[in-house]
Amino acid sequence: MSSSNKILAVDGLTIGAGGESEVAPVVDRIDLTLAQGSALGIAGESGSGKSTLLLAMMGVVKPGLELRAGTCRFGQLDLFAAPPAALEKLRGGRLALVPQNAGLALTPNIRIGDQIAEVLRYHAGPADQERHNAHIAELLALVRLPDPELLGRRFPHELSGGQLQRVGIAMALAGQPDLLLLDEPTTGLDVTTQLGILELLEDIRRKQGMAMVCVSHDLGVLARLCGDIAIMYAGRLVEQGPATRLLTQPAHPYSRALLASIPRLASAGIPTGIPGRPPAPDQALAGCRFAPRCRHADRTCSDVVPPSRDLTTGHLVACHHPQLGMEPGSAVAKLATRQHPGATEARLLVDGLSVTYQRRGLLPGLRQTQAKRALDRVSLILHRSEILGLVGESGSGKSTLLKALAGLWPVLEGRAVMDEHRDLTEPVQKRDRDSLRRMQLIFQNPDASLNPRHTIREILSQPLRLYFSLSRTEVEARASRLLGDVRLDASYLDRQPAELSGGERQRVAIARAFAAEPDVILCDEITSALDVSVQASVLQIIRELTQEKQVACLFVSHDLAVVNAIADRIAVLYRGQLVELGEARQVCAAPAHTYTRQLLAAVLEPPASGGGTVSGAPA
Amino acid sequence: MLKLILQRFGAACFTLAFIAIVVFGAVELMPGNACTAYLGRDAKGAKLESCEKRLGLDRPAFERFGEWAGRLAQGDLGESVRRGKPITELVGWRLRNTIVLAVTALLFGIPIAIGLGVLAALRRDRPVDILLSTTAIFAMTIPEFVSATLLILVFSIGLGWAAGVVTVSYKAPVLDLLANSILPAVTLTLVLTAHILRMVRSSVIDVLESEYVLMAHLKGVPFGRIVWRHVLPNSLLPAISVIGLTMAWLLGGVVVVESVYNYPGLGRMAVDAVADRDIPLIQAIALLICGLYILSNLATDVLALMLNPRLRTYRT
Numbered sequence: 004m005s006s007s008n009k010i011l012a013v014d015g016l017t018i019g020a021g022g023e024s025e026v027a028p029v030v031d032r033i034d035l036t037l038a039q040g041s042a043l044g045i046a047g048e049s050g051s052g053k054s055t056l057l058l059a060m061m062g063v064v065k066p067g068l069e070l071r072a073g074t075c076r077f078g079q080l081d082l083f084a085a086p087p088a089a090l091e092k093l094r095g096g097r098l099a100l101v102p103q104n105a106g107l108a109l110t111p112n113i114r115i116g117d118q119i120a121e122v123l124r125y126h127a128g129p130a131d132q133e134r135h136n137a138h139i140a141e142l143l144a145l146v147r148l149p150d151p152e153l154l155g156r157r158f159p160h161e162l163s164g165g166q167l168q169r170v171g172i173a174m175a176l177a178g179q180p181d182l183l184l185l186d187e188p189t190t191g192l193d194v195t196t197q198l199g200i201l202e203l204l205e206d207i208r209r210k211q212g213m214a215m216v217c218v219s220h221d222l223g224v225l226a227r228l229c230g231d232i233a234i235m236y237a238g239r240l241v242e243q244g245p246a247t248r249l250l251t252q253p254a255h256p257y258s259r260a261l262l263a264s265i266p267r268l269a270s271a272g273i274p275t276g277i278p279g280r281p282p283a284p285d286q287a288l289a290g291c292r293f294a295p296r297c298r299h300a301d302r303t304c305s306d307v308v309p310p311s312r313d314l315t316t317g318h319l320v321a322c323h324h325p326q327l328g329m330e331p332g333s334a335v336a337k338l339a340t341r342q343h344p345g346a347t348e349a350r351l352l353v354d355g356l357s358v359t360y361q362r363r364g365l366l367p368g369l370r371q372t373q374a375k376r377a378l379d380r381v382s383l384i385l386h387r388s389e390i391l392g393l394v395g396e397s398g399s400g401k402s403t404l405l406k407a408l409a410g411l412w413p414v415l416e417g418r419a420v421m422d423e424h425r426d427l428t429e430p431v432q433k434r435d436r437d438s439l440r441r442m443q444l445i446f447q448n449p450d451a452s453l454n455p456r457h458t459i460r461e462i463l464s465q466p467l468r469l470y471f472s473l474s475r476t477e478v479e480a481r482a483s484r485l486l487g488d489v490r491l492d493a494s495y496l497d498r499q500p501a502e503l504s505g506g507e508r509q510r511v512a513i514a515r516a517f518a519a520e521p522d523v524i525l526c527d528e529i530t531s532a533l534d535v536s537v538q539a540s541v542l543q544i545i546r547e548l549t550q551e552k553q554v555a556c557l558f559v560s561h562d563l564a565v566v567n568a569i570a571d572r573i574a575v576l577y578r579g580q581l582v583e584l585g586e587a588r589q590v591c592a593a594p595a596h597t598y599t600r601q602l603l604a605a606v607l608e609p610p611a612s613g614g615g616t617v618s619g620a621p622a
Numbered sequence: 623m624l625k626l627i628l629q630r631f632g633a634a635c636f637t638l639a640f641i642a643i644v645v646f647g648a649v650e651l652m653p654g655n656a657c658t659a660y661l662g663r664d665a666k667g668a669k670l671e672s673c674e675k676r677l678g679l680d681r682p683a684f685e686r687f688g689e690w691a692g693r694l695a696q697g698d699l700g701e702s703v704r705r706g707k708p709i710t711e712l713v714g715w716r717l718r719n720t721i722v723l724a725v726t727a728l729l730f731g732i733p734i735a736i737g738l739g740v741l742a743a744l745r746r747d748r749p750v751d752i753l754l755s756t757t758a759i760f761a762m763t764i765p766e767f768v769s770a771t772l773l774i775l776v777f778s779i780g781l782g783w784a785a786g787v788v789t790v791s792y793k794a795p796v797l798d799l800l801a802n803s804i805l806p807a808v809t810l811t812l813v814l815t816a817h818i819l820r821m822v823r824s825s826v827i828d829v830l831e832s833e834y835v836l837m838a839h840l841k842g843v844p845f846g847r848i849v850w851r852h853v854l855p856n857s858l859l860p861a862i863s864v865i866g867l868t869m870a871w872l873l874g875g876v877v878v879v880e881s882v883y884n885y886p887g888l889g890r891m892a893v894d895a896v897a898d899r900d901i902p903l904i905q906a907i908a909l910l911i912c913g914l915y916i917l918s919n920l921a922t923d924v925l926a927l928m929l930n931p932r933l934r935t936y937r938t
Contacts, residue, residue, distance in 0.1 A: 063836070095840065095842035102833065110834040111932065112930075121851075122842075125844070178841075178842075
C-alpha cells in the first residue's frame, strides 16, 4: 500500500493505565493501515480494547488511560502530537465518529437539529440559517428518518433508540468525513432496523467514497459492512485479512473458536463455546494472551509473544501454530439428538391470551376497549422437557407475555394454566407459594438481577430456604450441587457477583432459578448481554437442565439464530399476535409467514466455513 | 407541564395546612397554655381566668382552632400576649427585613457559587480547585456565630470598615438597612456560597465525564461552547434542587445571624418571643418560616421543571 492513498496508519499503538502501574495495556502494540475508501471491521469481545482503539483513532484517550507508545496518523497528521486547533478542525469534519449509544451521546437539553447544526457551524463553512436548516433536513432524510423538519425540533428523549442511532449517523455525516469511525453502530437495534442502517451506511460509503472503521462484537455485521476484518483479543490484534478469507479460513485459534461459537441458522444445534475467560487486566502474560485457553498452546506460546506474519498477501496472523479452517467438528457440534416430547403432558397452556398496554385504570371498561393490545389472543402449549423459542422485535409483546405469565401484568382476557390446574391469570400477589415455586424467571442482565452484596451462597440458598424446609447442611449441599449443574465449582459459593465474569453470573442466575425445582422456566433474553463465546455454554446448560429436570422452558430472544440453536419449536410474535408456530427446523427452513421471512432475511451471519482445508497454510 | 406545576402547588398548600395543625396541636399538647406561659407556671385565680378569657382559652380546642385557622386564612395572625399588639403588624416589617437579608445573600451567593464551582470543576485537582474546595469546607463547617464573631472582630473592630451591629430601626428603608447590614449579609453569603459551590462542582464534573460531552468534543466543538451549551445547562439542573435546600438552611441560619448582629428580622423576633414565652407570636413565626420554606421549595421545583426538557415536554 503506497503511503499516498493511506488515510489512517496505526503504528505500535499501546494504551494503558496511567502512572507506573504494572497492569497490562488495554491496547497493545497495534499496527493497522487503512486505504482511502476502504472499510475495516474490528471484531472483539467485551474488554478486548476495541473501543479504546477506536477512540484513539480520533486522537482521544479516556481519563485514567494514557498513550504509552506508538502513533496514530490521519493522513500526514499525527493525532497525538497535533495542536488542539488542528484536531478541533479535523474532528467532526474529515474524521467523524458514530457513537455506540446515541441515547447517551446526544446532549439531553439540545434539540436534535441544533446538535447537527453545531457540526455544520464548525465544519461546513459559513452559511445562513436557512441553508443549514435545509441541510439538516436533508441529512435526517438521508438516514431515512420520517418527517425530518419536525424531528429536528425534537429533544433526544422524544426519539426511539433506532431513531437516535440514525441521528448519530446523520450527525457524523454532516461534516462529510473522509473517514467514518463506528462504535457498535447497530447494537441494541432490531434485526430489521439493523439491516436498514447497514444498507444505508454501505450506500453512503459507496456514493461518497469515504473510508470506514467499524468496531463490533458481531461478526455478521462486520461481514456485511467491511471488506477487511481484524480480530482483537485482550488488547492485541490476533488476525487480520480480507473478510471473505478470514471468515472462511481463519488461522488463529481464537478466531477459529470464535467463529465456531456463533449459532447459525443452517445448522440447528448448540455451537461450542470457548472454555475459560479472557485474562484479567492485572494478569501478566509473557507470551500469547490466548495461550491459557488455547488447545494448541505449548511452551513457546506462553513464553514468546507471537509475531504477526503473512499467511498470504494481506492475511496476517499472530500465532505460533496457525491452522487454517474452522475448528474440526465444532461447527457441526450438537448436543445429543433432542428428545422430542412425544406423549408428553402440557406444562403450560395459553389460550387466547390478550393484554393491553394500559394498566388497569379507574374506569376499566372505558379505557381498555380503546387501549392498544400488547398481546392479542395468543395461544400456545408448552410441553414437559421442551424449549419453546419466542422471537419478535421490540414491541412485539414477547416480554409482555412473560410478564403476564409471571403475574406481573394484568390479563385482559383468555386463559393461562400451568400444570393443568394452576391459574396464571392471577396477579403474583394472589398466587400461593407452590405456584410461585413452580414458575421461575431468568432475566437478561445478571448484573441487575443478582444482589451485588450477597455471596453466591446467599443467593442460592434464598429460594432453597423459602420453598423447602431444609437443614443448614442440606442447603449447603444443594447449593453446591446446583453450582455443579451450571458447571461452576463449590469454591464460587463464597464469592460475590462482582468477582464473576458475565457468563458466570448468568449461570448463577440459572442455578438460582433451578433451585426452586420449577416446572416452567421463563428466560428473557438471557444471552443478549453475553459475548458469543460465552453464550454457547449458557445455551448448553439451559438445554441440558430442561432435559434433565424435565422442565418446560419458554425462551424469549430477538435473535433467531440463537433460538434456532436451542429451541425445539419456535413461535414468532408480531405486534402482539402469534404469526407462526412450528418445529424450529421447519420455521427456519420453510417459514410460512411473510414476517418470519423478513426476520430470517435480516439475520446477518458471517459466511459459512470453507470446511477445514489447509490450502494456504505456511510451509 | 401545567398539570405538574398545579400538582406541586396543591401539595404545597396541603403541607402548609398540615403544618398549621401541627403548630397548633403542639402548643395544645404542652402542659399549660399561653397564659400560664406568660404569667408563670404557678399563676392561679382571677388573674389567670381573666387572661384566659381575654385570649379565649376557656373554650374547647376545636372551636379555637377553627377560629384561629379562619383568621389565618384572612391573613390575621392573632394578637401577641406580651406585646398587646396585632401580630400581623409586629411581624410584617421583620418579615420584610429577613427577606431582604436572605435575598441579598442569594443574589450574591448564587452567581459567585456557580462561577467558582464551574471553575473548580474545570481545574479539577489543580491548585485552584484544591484552594476553593478546602475553603468551602471551612466555610461550611464553621458555625455562623463563630464566623460572624470573627468577621466583627476583623472588619468592624479591627479595620473599622463596616458596622458590627445593626443600629437602624426595623422600619428603616431597604437601602439604609442594607448599608448597615454588610456583615450579616456577608456571613450568610459565605456559607451559602460554600454549599452551592461544592454541589455545582461535583455536578459539573459528572457532566464533563458524560458521553455527550465526549461526543461534543469529538464533533470538534470548541471547548468554550461545550461548557456553555452542553455542560452548564445539564449540570445546573441538579444544583437547583440543592439551592432549594440551601434556602431552607438559610432560614435557620438567619435566626443565629440576626441575633449576633442584632438585625431586626423575623429570626431575632423568634428568639425574643421564645424568651418572653409569647406563644401566639411563636406560633405565627413558626408558621411564617414554614411558609417561606415551602414557597422557596415550590419555586425551585417549578424552575427545575421549566429547565428540564424531559419534563417540559411531558404530556399527560
